[in-house]
Amino acid sequence: MKTLLTMQSLPLLLLLLQPLPLQVLMQRFFGVPDQLAEELEDYADELYSTGPTKPPTKEIFQKHVIIPPVFPLYFEYDCSFEMRFRNVHDRFYCRKEHFFLPVTYEELQKTCNSKFVACRNGVKRCHKTEKIIEGLHCKLTSGIRMSGCYYETFLKKGYVLITCRWQDDIGEIIPEQVNDILEISGKQ
CATH class of the missing domain: 3.10.130.10 (Ribonuclease A-like domain)
Incomplete structure (x- = not known):
């Protein structure tokens, strides 16, 4: 039985189950400064992406x-x-x-x-x-x-x-x- 509450809660639940971004993990758990965490995340994104590299x-x-x-x-x-x-x-x-x-x-x-x-x-x-x-x-x-x-x-x-x-x-x-x-x- 579907109710309005369960139909609206499912997308919210799925959003909450996503892993934390690398930048957030670096800041919270390792104390890495914001700028360095952002650079590391950009580097990892470029390294493991399948598209063209950054210019x-x-x-x-x-x-x-x-x-x-x-x-x-x-x-x-x-x-x-x-x-x-x-x-x-x-x-x-x-x-x-x-x-x-x-x-x-x-x-x-x-x-x-x-x-x-x-x-x-x-x-x-x-x-x-x-x-x-x-x-x-x-x-x-x-x-x-x-x-x-x-x-x-x-x-x-x-x-x-x-x-x-x-x-x-x-x-x-x-x-x-x-x-x-x-x-x-x-x-x-």
Whole structure:
């Protein structure tokens, strides 16, 4: 026998039976600050979602690509270590290749205002740096998932090709990804 009370109570009961969001659990039981709890929840949502990943941000690009320009590049830079240390992956899957550049972020951001050139895949959506830059090219040698990814480190010197995108929340065009380093031949 259905009554008005049971028909209205069922949806309310189902809402109450839902698990607490991660953010609430982190705050109540572990004393994690609001902002950190929100960042952890966003990270978990992106990691386990099936949709497209969030677009890169200025902070992520700086963390994943820029290395301090004060140190000269030598083979002491180990791509396998840097990739793990900087948490560079695609939902815990190894990236096939990655680049690290010892330049300032502002220098790369200026490149986003240059004219389009062809990327490595032939699509005309890249921007080329004005200066020759020495960078690290990391190529995956073995592994599928983090932290079992192992990379070979190559030192490359040439013009850097980057893709850029607009970031709404800061109202700027930002570097999105390093496409390639066009190695120079001969001496310049």
